[in-house]
Amino acid sequence: MPTVFVVGSSNVDYSVMVDRFPDPGATVLGTGFSQTVGGKGANQAAAAHRAGAEVVFVTKVGADAQGEMIIQRLREAGLAPNWILRDPIHESGVALILVERTGRNQIAVAPGGNQALTAQDVRHALSHMQHGDLLLVQLEVPLATAQAALQMGKARGATTILNPAPAQALSDEVLRLVDVLIPNETEATALTDCTDVEAAARALFARGVSTVIVTLGEQGALLCERAGIHRISAYPVHAVDTTGAGDAFCGALACGLAEGWTLERSMEFANAAGALTTMKPGALDALPTREEILRLQRSRP
Numbered sequence: 001m002p003t004v005f006v007v008g009s010s011n012v013d014y015s016v017m018v019d020r021f022p023d024p025g026a027t028v029l030g031t032g033f034s035q036t037v038g039g040k041g042a043n044q045a046a047a048a049h050r051a052g053a054e055v056v057f058v059t060k061v062g063a064d065a066q067g068e069m070i071i072q073r074l075r076e077a078g079l080a081p082n083w084i085l086r087d088p089i090h091e092s093g094v095a096l097i098l099v100e101r102t103g104r105n106q107i108a109v110a111p112g113g114n115q116a117l118t119a120q121d122v123r124h125a126l127s128h129m130q131h132g133d134l135l136l137v138q139l140e141v142p143l144a145t146a147q148a149a150l151q152m153g154k155a156r157g158a159t160t161i162l163n164p165a166p167a168q169a170l171s172d173e174v175l176r177l178v179d180v181l182i183p184n185e186t187e188a189t190a191l192t193d194c195t196d197v198e199a200a201a202r203a204l205f206a207r208g209v210s211t212v213i214v215t216l217g218e219q220g221a222l223l224c225e226r227a228g229i230h231r232i233s234a235y236p237v238h239a240v241d242t243t244g245a246g247d248a249f250c251g252a253l254a255c256g257l258a259e260g261w262t263l264e265r266s267m268e269f270a271n272a273a274g275a276l277t278t279m280k281p282g283a284l285d286a287l288p289t290r291e292e293i294l295r296l297q298r299s300r301p
């Protein structure tokens with residue numbers, strides 16, 4: 001089976017629950033603390049692995065205790081640390097998160113080693129990529145690194161997938177390197193200045209992406225390709241925390257394509273994986289197994 005190469009970020013997320021956010025200059029006492037490993041790259045790599053894919057995860061952490069924690073946690077999640085690079089200068093990426101009782105959050109990220117992942121690092125890691133493999137990239141690493149990864153993926157005959165998150169302006173040169181673009185609704189509209197999601201998908205398609213899949217949260221997802229636009233509805237689940245749903249979707253979609261499934265079938269699989277992730281708190285800990293995804297799919301005719 002083809003391998004899914006994921007190039008992206010890894011962080012330690014420090015979260016404190018608060019009754020209300022502090023005003024500038026003020027301190028509030030929290031009501032709970034958690035320390036977890038996250039980052040879109042780490043979540044998507046783990047999601048693809050849990051969905052059943054062979055995964056190589058390329059990321060960069062610092063030579064610090066947080067870096068050790070990331071390696072350890074990803075190992076527990078089934079990911080080999082071969083391409084978790086250590087940066088001697090930068091610290092590991094961390095996210096400081098305040099979660100209000102209402103569910104709202106405030107997040108500050110220090111990207112650390114993620115911003116030190118270079119095109120050269122990626123070229124080295126992807127030199128093992130073979131024709132027919134999958135490449136999955138997000139934008140929590142420098143754009144030049146993401147672009148170099150996509151170029152290398154294309155040159156080696158891989159199917160390239162870009163989750164353009166967090167949203168930032170992308171040139172046509174970058175978009176032409178992408179076989180499957182997976183923005184959420186906010187990213188699709190931000191990338192195109194279109195307020196309508198179908199118009200945004202069409203605009204991105206027209207700029208040279210072969211396939212655009214827009215994830216629409218509890219509205220499911222929309223596929224835009226040469227044949228036209230096709231919508232699928234979300235699974236009716238009891239969502240308790242939607243963090244990581246998009247990451248689960250991207251990882252599971254890459255897994256489906258690695259299986260040789262059609263885009264439609266892979267998207268159905270990803271839709272189920274996204275839904276299941278909303279049913280548990282957190283991201284990495286909420287990712288479903290392949291069996292759980294298939295079981296949910298079987299429950300819907």
Ligand code: ADP
Nearest residue numbers: 184215216217218220234239245246271274275
């Ligand atoms: P992101 O996390 O990037 O904002 P979305 O919120 O669009 O991404 O969610 C990604 C996918 O997860 C959706 O396309 C859908 O398949 C699934 N999903 C998200 N929220 C729900 C929900 N409330 N109920 C069912 N499925 C959901």
